[in-house]
Amino acid sequence: MPTANPAPHKEDQTAMVQLELTVRNHPGVMSHVCGLFSRRAYNMEGILCMPVQPGLSRMWLLVPEDDRLKQVVTQVSKLHDVLSVERRGAGSDDFQQLEAFFRQPAEAV
Amino acid sequence: MESGKGEKQSGASILVKLLERQGISMVAGIPGGANLPLYDALATSGIRHVLTRHEQGAGFIAQGMARVTGTPQVFLATSGPGATNTLTAIADAKLDSVPIICITGQVPSPMIGTDAFQEVDIYGMSLPVTKHNFLVRTTEELLEVVPEAFRIAASGRPGPVLIDVPKDVQAAQICVNQWPEPGQADPYPALDLEAIEQAAQMINEAERPVLYIGGGVSQSGAASAAMCLAMRSSIPVAQTLMGLGAIPRDHILDLGMLGMHGARFTNYILEECDLLISLGVRFDDRATGKVEQFCPDASIIHVDIDPGELDKIKTAHVGVTADAGEFLAALMPMVEAKARAGWLSRVAELKAEHPFRTPGARDPRSPYGLILEAAKRMGEKVNVATDVGQHQMRTAQVYPLTKPGQLLTSGGLGTMGFGLPAAIGAALADPDTPVLCVSGDGSLLMNIQELATAVEQRANVKILLMNNGGLGLVRQQQELFYDNNLFASEYTHCVDYVTIAKGFGMNAIDLAHASDPGAALEAAFATPGPCLIHAPIMEPENVYPMVPPGAANSDMIGGEHAHSEPCTA
Structure with a gap:
């Protein structure tokens, strides 16, 4: 099996940006966020979600930095269970670090 | 608590x-x-x-x-x-x-x-x-x-x-x-006064402005404020389907409904405007036509209570997240009184050159004539519900609405079957105001079971059923855009709607057998409680003008023949 390609192959060369959401932690909040992306035909390349304190979770979304980004952020902000949306600064490479992990051959995990 | x-x-x-x-x-x-x-x-x-x-x-x-x-x-x-x-x-x-x-x-x-x-x-x-x-x-x-x-x-x-x-x-x-406090609407967001000042400046400096108003204006109760702005600054007003009723039909600044079935002059005037003041609208494709060619020379002011609507379809030069009424209240003191004689005479010229045609307006047995006759007989104190189809567009085009929110219609989703139950709800919530439900046979059949509800609740609903024996707007599109390949748009089996209504226990009359349709409508409307008025539409007639789906609003089909009777607009 080939090892992880050091140059991640994005569909095109669109730069990616990481959004950080603070959300109410309850069953269904993931559906609200993912459902919004699919029905508005926004692309989402990656998603990470963990509880951070009782009742609250943090979500990281990896999304293309295209001309629809502002609209995406506005729509996500409107969701009732999304308490805040912030754009993570340049250099936040959490997804890149994880990418190597995800690309390991199954038997090595 | x-x-x-x-x-x-x-x-x-x-x-x-x-x-x-x-x-x-x-x-x-x-x-x-x-x-x-x-x-x-x-x-x-x-x-x-x-x-x-x-x-x-x-x-x-x-x-x-x-x-x-x-x-x-x-x-x-x-x-x-x-x-x-x-x-x-x-x-x-x-x-x-x-x-x-x-x-x-x-x-x-x-x-x-x-x-x-x-x-x-x-x-x-x-x-x-x-x-x-x-x-x-x-x-x-x-x-x-x-x-x-x-x-x-x-x-x-x-x-x-x-x-x-x-x-x-x-x-x-x-x-x-402890019982919780009842839930109530949140206060409106704080106004962006800088953006509003900029909007006022744009309005004052514009030469050919048009107001484009929608459901957000009706819902905010801002129709009269929008009229004040229009009159102070001499700005003609185009409305979306959801915004109709905000300005009286016979007003000199009224442009009626824009878009797919709007009047020719309305769409031409919008094409020439240099400033589009958009209040409580969402640039729906039925209103804008091909969006790249919508108001091509215009700067855009967009005001909506939903920030998600700003810059969604068309990027605004000034976008304001605000209630239309609050925006207008803050804006008005900064708007200069203007006569705009040049622009208004151009507007009048386009109205005269491309008037809205209503063939058969004086014949109560033709679609436009029937709607106008029914409106005359109902009087001003009425709520009007429609279903979806040709009858809906004709009602939107000509019904003399006098107040915002008076028209109940399925605008965004276009749901056939909306009319009858929505009319029942309106009649029950406001029992002092009768409801005229303009419907078609295709639409009525989709929720016809609610005839029983209307009778049971004694809802004061008058159903004006314009029966063309099929799906008129589908047939129209097949004729115009699919080589007249009429398929699945006609009902080959005739339903006797008068008998059906009577079977539900509802009064029903058939205008086909009425020697004086106007008098028959008058009598039906005068009787309290629900009633179905069956009106056969003998000749299939298309609704014009029509912008083909996906085309620019300036590419209208039909509605320009001079032999028909011009409407008051």
Whole structure:
């Protein structure tokens, strides 16, 4: 099996940006966020979600930095269970670090 | 906070009490296995229940009530098929920003996920068509969820909320020590005064401005403020389907409805404008046509209570997240009085060159003539509901509406079957105002079972059924854009609607047999209670002008023949 390609192959060369959401932690909040992306035909390349304190979770979304980004952020902000949306600064490479992990051959995990 | 007595009560009776505390006096719905505890509690409450014959009918009755009162209204359904039947009415409310709350019964919590009898994931299914939805997991949660649902439905841009309540949550008994405050709309966001100043400057400097107003203006109660702006600064006013009624038809600045079935002059005037002042609109494709060619020379001011609408379709030069009324109140002192003689004479010139044609306007047996005759006989105190199709567009084109919100129509979703139940809801919520329901045979058949509800509730609804024996707007598109390949758009079997209505116990007349259609309408309207007026449309006639789907608004088909009678506009 080939090892992880050091140059991640994005569909095109669109730069990616990481959004950080603070959300109410309850069953269904993931559906609200993912459902919004699919029905508005926004692309989402990656998603990470963990509880951070009782009742609250943090979500990281990896999304293309295209001309629809502002609209995406506005729509996500409107969701009732999304308490805040912030754009993570340049250099936040959490997804890149994880990418190597995800690309390991199954038997090595 | 009001103290409860502290005695145990069921989730169902808590739910009913919370609805009463919200001021709900009437709900529509249908009982079934999973919401029987709720109905048991409802039976002993002061809330009037309207039993419909289909849950979609209940949803549209709630919409009719909400559109007329402007406050959130409630409807009920059981789990499974009852819940899935609500979805079209909910989706319709989402697109037209109508505050309704759907309360569905759900199978008991321990059975969720087991494919139990009449179990569907209505929470998951309603996600994309609600403003927000809840699956209530404990009886205690009802005390938070119900006021929150009302707050969400009424705040900002109104919309539908669904609350799914498992049967065990309805049945469980808990003590309520404190009742929550009823949920109310949030205050409006703070105004961006800098943007408003900029907007005022753009209006003052524009040479050829047009106001483009929609449902947001009606809902905000800002129609008269919009008129003040139009008159002070001499700005002609185009309306979307949802905005109709904001400006009287005979007003010199009225341009009527824009877009796919708007008048030729309306779309031509918009093409020439240099400033588009867009209030409470969302640049819907039926209004804008091909969006790249919509108002190509115009700067855009866009005001909407929903920030998600700004820059969604068309990027605004000035975008303001605000209630239309608050925006106008802040803007007006900065707007200079202008005569704009040059622009208004150009507008008058385009109106004269490309007037709106209403063939048959004086013949009450032709579509336009019938609508105008019915309007004359109904008088000004009326709410007008329509279904979806040719009759809807003709009503939008010519009905002499006099106030905002007077027209109840399915704008965004275009739901055939909307008209009758929405009309019933409007009539029940405002019993002093009769409702004219303009419908077509295709649309009426989609919720015809609610004739029984109308009779049972003695709703003052006059159904004007324009029967062309098929799906007129489909046939029109097949004729114009599919080589006249008419397929599946005609009913080869004729239904006797007068007999059907009478079978439901409703008064019915047939204009085909009336020697004087006007007098027959007058008599039908004068009799209290529901009535069906059957009006056969003998010759299929297309609605013109028409912008082909996907084309620019300037590429209209039809509506320019000089042999027909021009309308007052």
